[in-house]
Amino acid sequence: MEELPQESGVTLVKRMRALGIPDQQLRGAAGREQLVRLRRGAYARRRAAEAADRDDAYRLRVVAVVGTRRSAVVLSHHSAALLHGLPVADGWPWQVHITEPPESRRRTKNGVVVHRSPSIGDIVEIDGMLVTCLARTVVDVAAEGAFVDAVCVADAALRAGVSREDLRAEAEARPGPGRARARRVVEFADAKAETSLESWSRATIEELGFPRPVLQHPIPTPNGIRYLDLAWPQIRAGAEADGLWKYGALAEAEGRTGLEAFRAEKQREADIRPHLRAFTRWGVDELRHPEKLRRHLLSLGLRPLPSYRPDHPQR
Structure with missing residues (x-):
């Protein structure tokens, strides 16, 4: 060609x-x-x-x-999150999201979702494209997206150095509906979630109404301090959220083979288990089917909180 x-x-x-x-x-x-x-x-x-x-x-x-496009557009929501390098839970939407002023004549069609806002805020350029700033992007996804995606985006933004105060200010300045959902995500976000799978896990646990886990809980062992992805110290229970990535791309980035990573993880688990009353693992399949995750949580001895009421749209 x-x-x-x-x-x-x-x-x-x-x-x-x-x-x-x-x-x-x-x-x-x-x-x-x-x-x-x-x-x-x-x-x-x-x-x-x-x-x-x-x-x-x-x-x-x-x-x-x-x-x-015939003229410049400002990418927002999930499309902006992608360009900022922020992850979502399980996959990107088919549609591309842009934000326009209220007087714009553009309409949602042909795979492009047009959002309208009297104030777009700061705009940055990434790879030659105009994008809403990091804090605005987080709040847009939090206000209008699924809770699991919003938590993945917000956790990653905190890890990248955005302050919770900046997110709070952006949420308070947001006009129209969605402000309460944005506030919820901003307060729930936690930079200690090291991967999108951990963020997805704790968001789903929250949506299922179970007690919130402690992230990166330290456990002293003869082979040094081991950190649990998610722990409930009060009942001596813990869980690891992992998938094939841990033995594939991540292992390769650390200069190890998948087999070496698998063996190291099994040794880590052997060090941790004697210090816990209950332990489990889950991956993407359980998060895609929350009833499976619910069974894992029940096996740890956890029980749903009676007063829980979700207020975010489902994926």
Whole structure:
């Protein structure tokens, strides 16, 4: 395939035309199934699109939307979270989110959700795209998104150095509905959640109405201090939230093989278990099906709190 101009992995028809490249070249590549259509006027190489993980696949859609707009747009909500490097629980939405002033004539359609706000706040540029600032992005997701996504985003923002005071100020300044949900997320957020899986876990535990766990609870062992992802010290119970990532990409980043990471984790668990009355593990499957997580929590001796009432939309 002849080389076609790309913007962050996306080939834009309008850019090809500006460079004098004939449409036939693009149609020929698409006809040979070397390109896939992201939206009208935007394509990606099929091999790259099929190999993209969930973040890269959503990024391609975001770039395609920005690249095919006639004028500049400000990315917000989940789309801004992606560009800021903030994780969500289980996957990105199909739609791309932008925020416009109230007088804007743009409408929600064709995979683009248009939010309206009299004040967008600070705007930053990331990879050539305009994006709501970090604190505003967190509050937007907290006010209008699912609780599990909002907690993942807020925890990661605190880990990245955003202060709770900045989040509080942004939540208080937010006009219209959603302020109470945003406040709830801001106060619930905790930088001690080291991964999105831990954030997703504690958000789901909260939604199920069980007592909140202590994060990164230290346990002295003969092999040094071990830290439990989630613990309920008052009943000597603990849990680890992990998945294949712990033995794959994360292990590789630490210079270990998956087998070495697995053995180290089994030794860590052996050190911890004698100090606990009850211990369990869960992963993505249990979080996708909360009833399975409920059974894990009950096995630890935990019981739901009677007065709990969720006030966030479900995913």
